[in-house]
Amino acid sequence: MADIKLKTKDACSVPQGLPYGCTLSGAFAVLDQIVDSACLVHGPVGCAHLNLAGHRSMAFRGEKVARESAPLRPSPGAPLTARVFSTCLGEDEVIFGGEESLREAFREVDRRFHPPLITVISSCVSSVIGDHVEGVIGALQGEIGASLLWVESDGFISGGFDLGVNQAYRALIEKLVEPPKTRRPDCVNILGEKALALEVEVNFREIERLLDRMGLRVQTRFVRRATAEGIREMAQAAFNLICSHETGLYPAQLLRERYEMPFLAADFPVGRREAREWLQGLGQLLGREKEAEKTAQQEEEDLLQRFDPLKRLLAGKRVVVNTVDRDIVWLTDLIQLGEMELLQVNVLPILQAPTGPFPANLGPIDPAIPVRPVRDLDEVASEVARLQPDLCLGAYRIPLEREGTVFQPIPMVPAVGYRGPLELATRWQRALKVPYREGWRRGRSYADALWR
Amino acid sequence: MRSGDRPNLLLPCSLSGAVMAFEGIRGATALVNGPSGCKFYVAALVDAQDLREDPLDLGRHLSPLYFGQPRVACTCLQQEEIIYGSEGRLRTALEQLRAQRPNDLIGIVNSCALSITGEDLQGICREHGRVALVETSGFTGDLAAGFGQAGRVLVREVMLPCAERRPNAINLIGPMIGQYNWRNDRQELKRMLGRLGIAVNAVLTAGATLEEIAQAPRASLNVVVGEEYGEEIVREMAARFGLPAVGMEGYSPYGIRNTTGWLRQIAEALGMDATGPLREEIEGITSRVYPYLARYLSGGTLKGLPVAIFADGSMVLALADFLAEYLGLDPVLLGWKTVGRGTEGLLQRFSQERRLEPRVLRRPDLEEIAQGLRETSPELILGSGFEQWAAREAGLAGVPFLRIASPIWDQLILSERPFLGYKGVLFWIEEILNALRERI
Numbered sequence: 035m036a037d038i039k040l041k042t043k044d045a046c047s048v049p050q051g052l053p054y055g056c057t058l059s060g061a062f063a064v065l066d067q068i069v070d071s072a073c074l075v076h077g078p079v080g081c082a083h084l085n086l087a088g089h090r091s092m093a094f095r096g097e098k099v100a101r102e103s104a105p106l107r108p109s110p111g112a113p114l115t116a117r118v119f120s121t122c123l124g125e126d127e128v129i130f131g132g133e134e135s136l137r138e139a140f141r142e143v144d145r146r147f148h149p150p151l152i153t154v155i156s157s158c159v160s161s162v163i164g165d166h167v168e169g170v171i172g173a174l175q176g177e178i179g180a181s182l183l184w185v186e187s188d189g190f191i192s193g194g195f196d197l198g199v200n201q202a203y204r205a206l207i208e209k210l211v212e213p214p215k216t217r218r219p220d221c222v223n224i225l226g227e228k229a230l231a232l233e234v235e236v237n238f239r240e241i242e243r244l245l246d247r248m249g250l251r252v253q254t255r256f257v258r259r260a261t262a263e264g265i266r267e268m269a270q271a272a273f274n275l276i277c278s279h280e281t282g283l284y285p286a287q288l289l290r291e292r293y294e295m296p297f298l299a300a301d302f303p304v305g306r307r308e309a310r311e312w313l314q315g316l317g318q319l320l321g322r323e324k325e326a327e328k329t330a331q332q333e334e335e336d337l338l339q340r341f342d343p344l345k346r347l348l349a350g351k352r353v354v355v356n357t358v359d360r361d362i363v364w365l366t367d368l369i370q371l372g373e374m375e376l377l378q379v380n381v382l383p384i385l386q387a388p389t390g391p392f393p394a395n396l397g398p399i400d401p402a403i404p405v406r407p408v409r410d411l412d413e414v415a416s417e418v419a420r421l422q423p424d425l426c427l428g429a430y431r432i433p434l435e436r437e438g439t440v441f442q443p444i445p446m447v448p449a450v451g452y453r454g455p456l457e458l459a460t461r462w463q464r465a466l467k468v469p470y471r472e473g474w475r476r477g478r479s480y481a482d483a484l485w486r
Numbered sequence: 487m488r489s490g491d492r493p494n495l496l497l498p499c500s501l502s503g504a505v506m507a508f509e510g511i512r513g514a515t516a517l518v519n520g521p522s523g524c525k526f527y528v529a530a531l532v533d534a535q536d537l538r539e540d541p542l543d544l545g546r547h548l549s550p551l552y553f554g555q556p557r558v559a560c561t562c563l564q565q566e567e568i569i570y571g572s573e574g575r576l577r578t579a580l581e582q583l584r585a586q587r588p589n590d591l592i593g594i595v596n597s598c599a600l601s602i603t604g605e606d607l608q609g610i611c612r613e614h615g616r617v618a619l620v621e622t623s624g625f626t627g628d629l630a631a632g633f634g635q636a637g638r639v640l641v642r643e644v645m646l647p648c649a650e651r652r653p654n655a656i657n658l659i660g661p662m663i664g665q666y667n668w669r670n671d672r673q674e675l676k677r678m679l680g681r682l683g684i685a686v687n688a689v690l691t692a693g694a695t696l697e698e699i700a701q702a703p704r705a706s707l708n709v710v711v712g713e714e715y716g717e718e719i720v721r722e723m724a725a726r727f728g729l730p731a732v733g734m735e736g737y738s739p740y741g742i743r744n745t746t747g748w749l750r751q752i753a754e755a756l757g758m759d760a761t762g763p764l765r766e767e768i769e770g771i772t773s774r775v776y777p778y779l780a781r782y783l784s785g786g787t788l789k790g791l792p793v794a795i796f797a798d799g800s801m802v803l804a805l806a807d808f809l810a811e812y813l814g815l816d817p818v819l820l821g822w823k824t825v826g827r828g829t830e831g832l833l834q835r836f837s838q839e840r841r842l843e844p845r846v847l848r849r850p851d852l853e854e855i856a857q858g859l860r861e862t863s864p865e866l867i868l869g870s871g872f873e874q875w876a877a878r879e880a881g882l883a884g885v886p887f888l889r890i891a892s893p894i895w896d897q898l899i900l901s902e903r904p905f906l907g908y909k910g911v912l913f914w915i916e917e918i919l920n921a922l923r924e925r926i
Contacts, residue, residue, distance in 0.1 A: 085527075088527050
């Protein structure tokens with residue numbers, strides 16, 4: 035299947051032209067998700083700590099977000115995430131080399147935990163001092179029970195976070211995934227889920243629900259709470275699905291090259307239009323187009339039925355959208371579904387250099403919708419003050435508070451499928467029910483605190 | 487890989503400690519000279535622990551200098567700078583930062599790779615006004631070590647010698663914004679000292695102003711709160727300004743006895759008689775808590791209850807002593823996130839006085855914590871988000887948990903509820919009785 039240009043709905047906001055984060059962090063984000071493995075960071079303790087702490091804190095919050103979801107453990111008693119270790123390079127190792135620390139670390143982890151897999155990520159320090167990680171692994175593999183897998187990352191020296199993610203994917207696919215003994219026609223893999231996204235389990239549940247409607251189940255999430263065995267067997271699935279093209283396209287292409295695995299070249303869908311197209315794509319891959327069409331129709335009917343009670347309060351409300359230069363078709367469609375009046379879309383281009391005249395990179399929205407490129411937040415604020423909407427949806431906060439306008443955020447990573455946007459509309463409805471301007475916004479002085 | 491001498495995987499590195507030292511000062515700002523990956527987590531922690539501005543300023547925060555976060559600037563180095571040097575980026579960052587903060591002290595903290603390549607950055611620093619440089623970085627120690635390193639830089643480059651000292655004025659050395667409840671604890675310390683007629687000249691560094699730091703040598707005495715964070719700084723100040731110090735021996739001020747002992751040390755060092763105010767404080771607190779303790783503990787159902795405590799070593803031991811001596815609980819497992827010079831000695835004192843032999847984990851990792859919890863089966867756990875996580879891994883998710891140490895990922899503090907001091911006693915008793923309510 036030809037690679038089509040995929041949309042950018044959940045691109046994070048990164049200053050232009052600056053590779054962000056470090057490669058080690060990107061690789062860690064992937065390897066930490068292999069639950070029965072150990073992840074060894076070859077570097078000073080801070081590298082392991084900041085990644086470990088960052089991921090555990092997000093996992094904490096993510097579990098609260100998805101508490102009613104499917105069981106969190108892949109099997110009883112198994113850890114939720116990989117065990118993380120550090121070679122704790124200090125001044126001695128910086129001067130005399132860290133390879134002996136690395137050897138000791140491999141032996142200790144293997145002895146204590148007997149994991150099937152030990153992954154190792156290198157830091158900038160180990161790279162600068164010239165530790166030969168691959169050489170250590172080559173010499174040691176024979177005496178260690180676990181499989182040893184090195185992901186070349188070199189801290190930030192090689193590049194940014196994205197590179198680390200891809201390096202990890204490539205190492206896992208090239209060195210761990212085995213040729214398929216058989217293919218399971220009802221199984222799919224999911225590629226590219228972002229470990230740090232709070233909505234990851236909520237989104238997975240919705241996709242799993244839609245797949246179930248098509249008689250499909252998920253074999254391996256690559257890489258999200260996966261096991262070493264699950265990754266080894268990935269090529270036995272019928273095809274691959276991409277959560278987000280930024281993270282999923284690369285492994286999808288690798289798996290297609292190595293194991294002739296087809297993939298659906300579409301992000302997880304957001305909203306009914308994309309969901310319909312996505313189901314149609316599934317139908318084509320399975321050769322069951324009519325069934326897919328029927329499923330899409332039923333889902334849409336279900337959505338409209340669930341949406342109906344929300345329209346009592348939403349219909350007729352005047353809306354302004356403040357966004358950045360990314361796809362918002364799902365949002366404009368949701369507004370239309372609520373029979374709300376979209377007054378204007380203000381676009382602050384911060385994600386990328388403009389790729390053409392507006393509103394091309396907003397997606398194929400209704401050409402009748404007024405779209406205005408803006409220079410800065412002050413201009414956005416003055417537009418909102420001029421238009422006086424009931425509801426102002428924003429990808430960013432603006433320096434304006436206005437009696438009569440409710441401000442609600444546009445999620446950076448929108449929830450997927452049919453149910454995701456429904457939940458967002460429910461929040462709009464709730465926000466519009468209560469008094470517009472909360473007491474705390476009225477100021478801190480006694481006089482200001484009095485009701486006006 | 488894992489030994490008592492090794493740094494703790496569950497604690498930020500010395501770069502983070504140095505950053506927090508500077509960011510805690512009003513009138514100073516940290517600049518990480520390194521990749522954005524090094525600053526990201528500590529910037530998130532600083533913002534969470536010392537929230538200053540809302541709403542988020544997209545225009546400022548999205549710049550390469552701040553990389554999308556409200557706090558902690560960074561030069562965002564790339565691989566070229568390792569080979570060719572970071573001078574260009576550092577100059578640019580200093581110029582941008584100076585334009586935003588014309589009068590601030592800029593505290594540059596070098597990251598690991600830059601420390602290895604050994605660039606001479608002092609010259610650049612001198613070109614940009616008030617700039618201090620912490621050259622050592624992540625691989626030289628843990629959070630406390632980094633805080634001490636930055637503190638020594640402040641002593642050498644910011645503090646001013648003085649002709650005369652302020653009588654009955656002390657410096658508090660050791661409070662830092664990375665400590666979970668620093669704001670309330672700082673307030674309680676000031677309150678208690680104020681009751682004794684003792685002024686706080688400067689706090690190093692949580693919530694201090696730059697001017698206070700500069701005038702720190704005017705105090706009559708340095709008082710350490712948490713030996714791990716204060717020791718290096720007081721040694722440097724003693725060498726440079728001849729300032730004596732107390733607070734490094736004995737327990738930190740948690741609980742009634744330990745707080746009283748700590749305050750008496752200070753009063754004696756200043757030649758003051760604190761008997762009257764201390765008696766009033768003690769009577770005020772004990773009369774408040776006594777009815778509840780009499781009602782809920784006299785049945786003996788909590789006596790000997792096994793407790794696990796995880797925090798900085800000085801805090802752990804002081805709390806263990808308080809819980810054992812005052813409430814009759816049994817601290818069976820102690821996890822030291824940091825270890826000071828006096829920590830082992832204090833453990834021996836605890837064991838002898840309380841006749842208890844707790845299991846001690848020194849800088850444990852997650853697996854050691856989970857194993858320790860499984861083997862000691864505590865029925866109350868005090869710790870950070872990591873121990874909360876480890877408790878679930880150990881099958882102890884149902885055991886009451888009190889959040890007492892950073893990082894805490896799911897609860898912020900706004901109310902006035904210190905952990906330290908006499909008012910801290912109210913917090914501990916309230917929280918413990920509430921946590922174990924169904925048993926009493």
